[in-house]
Amino acid sequence: MNAIPKQHRWTLEAKELGTGTLSPEPYVSPAYFEQLRDKVYRRTWLCSGRRVDEIPKPGDYLVLELEMFRTSILFIRGKDSAVRGFHNTCMHRGNRLATQATGNCRGGLACGFHGWGYSSDGRLASVPEEDMFFDFDRRRYDLAPVAVELWQGFIFFHLNPHPPESLASHLGELAPMIEGYPFDRLPVRWSYTAELECGWGVLRDSQLEGYHLKYLHRRTVPGTMVNNRDNPSRHVLDVRFFGRHAIGSFYGNRQDHRPAPVEDIATRFGNTLGQTAAHVSDVSRWPAGVNPSRAEDWFFDVCYIFPNFHLVFLGEFLYAAHTMWPVEPGRAVWNARGYLPAPRNAAEQFNREYAKCSVRDLWLEDGSTLEASQRGLASGILKELPLQDQELLIRHAQKCVDEMIAA
Amino acid sequence: MSDRLLPEAFADLDPWAGDWGLPTERERNSRRLGSTWEQLRSFYDTMLPRAEAALEHLKDFPCSDGPGGAGGLPAPERRLLDLMLMLAEVAPAVEVFGQPAVIGGFDPARFVPDHDVPERHQLRRSRP
Numbered sequence: 001m002n003a004i005p006k007q008h009r010w011t012l013e014a015k016e017l018g019t020g021t022l023s024p025e026p027y028v029s030p031a032y033f034e035q036l037r038d039k040v041y042r043r044t045w046l047c048s049g050r051r052v053d054e055i056p057k058p059g060d061y062l063v064l065e066l067e068m069f070r071t072s073i074l075f076i077r078g079k080d081s082a083v084r085g086f087h088n089t090c091m092h093r094g095n096r097l098a099t100q101a102t103g104n105c106r107g108g109l110a111c112g113f114h115g116w117g118y119s120s121d122g123r124l125a126s127v128p129e130e131d132m133f134f135d136f137d138r139r140r141y142d143l144a145p146v147a148v149e150l151w152q153g154f155i156f157f158h159l160n161p162h163p164p165e166s167l168a169s170h171l172g173e174l175a176p177m178i179e180g181y182p183f184d185r186l187p188v189r190w191s192y193t194a195e196l197e198c199g200w201g202v203l204r205d206s207q208l209e210g211y212h213l214k215y216l217h218r219r220t221v222p223g224t225m226v227n228n229r230d231n232p233s234r235h236v237l238d239v240r241f242f243g244r245h246a247i248g249s250f251y252g253n254r255q256d257h258r259p260a261p262v263e264d265i266a267t268r269f270g271n272t273l274g275q276t277a278a279h280v281s282d283v284s285r286w287p288a289g290v291n292p293s294r295a296e297d298w299f300f301d302v303c304y305i306f307p308n309f310h311l312v313f314l315g316e317f318l319y320a321a322h323t324m325w326p327v328e329p330g331r332a333v334w335n336a337r338g339y340l341p342a343p344r345n346a347a348e349q350f351n352r353e354y355a356k357c358s359v360r361d362l363w364l365e366d367g368s369t370l371e372a373s374q375r376g377l378a379s380g381i382l383k384e385l386p387l388q389d390q391e392l393l394i395r396h397a398q399k400c401v402d403e404m405i406a407a
Numbered sequence: 408m409s410d411r412l413l414p415e416a417f418a419d420l421d422p423w424a425g426d427w428g429l430p431t432e433r434e435r436n437s438r439r440l441g442s443t444w445e446q447l448r449s450f451y452d453t454m455l456p457r458a459e460a461a462l463e464h465l466k467d468f469p470c471s472d473g474p475g476g477a478g479g480l481p482a483p484e485r486r487l488l489d490l491m492l493m494l495a496e497v498a499p500a501v502e503v504f505g506q507p508a509v510i511g512g513f514d515p516a517r518f519v520p521d522h523d524v525p526e527r528h529q530l531r532r533s534r535p
Contacts, residue, residue, distance in 0.1 A: 191521040194513070219503050219510065260502035262451075262494060265458050269466070335521075346480060346488045347466035353495040356432075360518070361499045367513025 010239045011392045021384035022398055027201040027377045033329040035405040036200070037068055040307055041326065043404070045163070045170040047309035048075065048155040049323030049335050052083055053187065059106035059120050063088055063098050067327045073146060074098050075155055076105070078120045083150065085157045086122045086143035097143075118143055151175065152183050154309075171305070174242035177289025178303060178311070186317060186339040190356045194334045194367060198374035200326035201398070203334055206366050207310045207322050208302060208393040210235040210250035216369065220362040221273075225252045225299065236390045238293040244306035244400040247289050248393045252299020266354035269347045271318045271340065273358050281316050304393060306400060317341055320359065330374060336363055413490075414464060414483045420457060420490060423450065428489035432523045435496040436515055440507050451501045454494045461491055 011017055026032045048064050055062055061076035074088040074097065088097050090111035097109055097118065108119045117126035122143035130136060147158040149167035156167050168175065196203060213226050213235065228234050228251050238249040259267060266272050283294050290313045291298045303311040310322040318340055325333040338359055343349040376382065387395050412424040427450055429435045439447065454461075468484050480488060500507050509515075 189522070192518050193521055194518050220499070260498070261455055262458065262498035262502060265462065266495065269462060343470045345466045345470055346468040346484065347462040349470055349488065350462060350465065350491045350495060353492045354498065357495050358499055358503075360515075361503070361509045361512065364509040364512035364515060364518060367518060368509075368511050370513070 009389045010236060011389050011395065014239075014241065014392065014396070017392060017395050017399060021386050022395070024377050024380075024382050024385060026398065026401065027199050027374070028330070030329040032405075033199070033326065036326060036401065039405050039407070040401055041068060042159050044307060045149070045156050045158050045165075045167050046307070047305060047323060048073070048157055049309065049321060049337070050075065050155050051153045051183075051188065052077075052150055052155060053153060053184070054102070055083065057104065059104045060102075061098060061105060061109075061120075062102040063100070065333070066325070067333065068325060069159070072096070073157060074109075074143070075148065075157075076109075076120050076122075080121075082121075083148055083155060084120075084122060085146040085148040085155075087146065089144065090116055091124065091141040091143065092116050116141075152179060152181070154183075171245070172243045174245040174247075174289070174303075174305070177240070177242070177247065177292070178287055180287040181290055181313070181319075182317065183339075185341060186319065187342050189338050189340045189342075189352055190360070191335065191337045192360065192363065194336075195327075196332050196334060196367075196370050197330065198332055198370040199330050199377075200324060200332040202370055202373050202377070203324050203332045204307075204310075204397060205391075205394045206370060207312070207324075208248070208304060208397060209391045210248065210299075210302075211388060211390045212369075213250070213252075213299075216365050217362055220358065220365060221252075222257060225254055225257050227253075228297075229253060237291075237295045237298060239392060240289070240292060241396060244397075246304045246393050246396055247292060247301055248304075249292055249295070249301045250299050251295075251297055253297040254299065255296070262354065263358070266351045268351075270343070270351035270355070271315060272351070272355050273314065273362070286316065302393065304397065306397070318355070330378065334367075334370075411483060413487050416464065417457065417461065417487055420453070420487075423453065423490060424486045427493050428486045429493060430485075430489055432496070432520050435493050438493070439496050439500055440515070442507060444506060447497050447500055447507060451494070451497050454490065454497075458491065458494060461487055465491070 011019055050062055050064065055075065055077045058077055058079045058081060061074055064073045066073055072088040074086045075083060077083050090097050090113065092111065092114060095111055095113040097111055105120065108117050108125055110117045115128045116124065119125045122145060124138050124141045127138060145161045147161050147163045149156050151167055151171060213221055226235065235251045236248060237251055240247045263272055283291055289303065290301055301313045303313065308324050312320040321337045323335040327333055338356060340352055340355060343352050412421045427438065429438055465484065465488055468480055504510050
């Protein structure tokens with residue numbers, strides 16, 4: 001029903017992408033890294049990868065490490081319920097303000113060094129021995145803000161407190177394609193963080209194509225699921241570009257999947273990777289950008305929100321989100337999260353654990369390629385990177401970075 | 408009654424409850440990786456025929472809040488759940504990899520589970 005002609009090539013349709021090879025330089029060059037930091041990450045909206053429902057009450061806060069800028073960002077819900085963002089840095093002499101990854105500070109935050117106290121809206125509220133300073137104007141030392149906006153419950157921020165464009169403008173036509181997905185019914189169930197000896201480019205690319213599924217994941221994703229019956233080397237169902245963002249939709253005939261014994265039992269109490277799919281659900285009700293071709297033999301979508309956020313939709317009630325942070329040349333941090341309905345009873349908790357362990361082990365397979373690929377690229381023996389048709393999201397993402405740097 | 412390890416109907420699993428009924432993902436994953444194939448197989452073969460009955464029993468126990476999720480369970484049910492969570496951890500080893508670890512996988516010790524905080528969970532969820 002959604003057959004794609006054998007000779008069809010997505011890359012040829014997106015003519016501006018070309019078919020040439022990629023240069024290894026962006027993946028290894030320290031100079032390129034500095035441009036990536038200063039011309040891309042410093043100048044665009046970034047997804048924190050965290051959700052507002054992680055800080056539901058006034059005074060709740062969370063801290064995001066941003067090693068690339070040698071800072072951390074404090075997201076805090078004010079008494080007025082608004083979520084704001086600040087550099088997590090005392091404006092006296094630069095000490096780290098919040099020392100915990102998350103917490104509540106209903107009465108405000110105090111620096112542990114000299115007791116400077118800040119209210120939850122970032123104002124410097126109290127200074128011990130204030131009369132001992134000289135020509136002191138307290139208002140000059142409020143916390144340094146970042147711009148914060150929310151989309152579908154995700155906290156986005158921009159390092160420029162007065163960004164040249166709104167988040168809505170940044171997301172553009174992508175946003176309405178995804179809105180309506182039941183994010184608010186799917187709390188975070190697991191979150192893994194890895195510090196990697198690999199650059200951000202290698203990490204980004206690892207979650208931007210489905211070509212590797214049949215090979216790297218040949219054990220965790222059984223061949224019965226990803227062997228396209230009609231077209232064995234065809235894994236992409238649909239590709240859509242929205243400015244710098246993209247959606248790639250990937251094949252998987254889950255109805256052919258024969259679950260292993262424990263998986264079979266787990267499936268009775270909720271979704272698992274091999275189940276929860278389009279063939280058991282009314283896909284016509286899904287947001288237009290989730291399984292955009294409305295295929296029954298659908299496995300997952302990657303919704304890439306430039307530059308650092310990958311949403312991976314695995315069904316109506318199961319998704320993952322990857323947040324990927326450059327650190328320095330050849331180093332990056334990967335945060336991978338899973339979102340499922342909260343378990344109502346202890347049997348459903350077993351189901352969630354099964355889903356978690358199976359996805360985690362699949363991510364460990366993904367992780368196995370990262371540092372090895374970085375070493376291979378850094379060795380200098382690759383002069384160019386050839387990309388096949390189903391790796392075109394990589395081609396597109398890299399082109400967007402190159403263009404921002406060249407601008 | 409007060410000193411039984413597991414719910415009465417699951418007393419046959421008592422010998423496993425101490426070493427394999429572990430409360431955190433890190434401990435369960437370490438047990439999986441530190442076990443021989445024969446040990447994993449033995450645990451899996453013991454648990455699998457009891458899994459459906461265990462879940463039928465556990466489904467009558469509501470979850471408490473948070474990813475740890477089972478703080479409010481009676482101790483015997485908590486241990487039975489921990490054994491089942493261990494089965495979820497062991498299942499990929501037995502059913503997918505045929506060995507304790509992910510074949511050629513990234514080092515799990517470096518893939519840090521931020522959610523794995525048994526006493527005071529760090530990931531928070533909205534309350535109604």
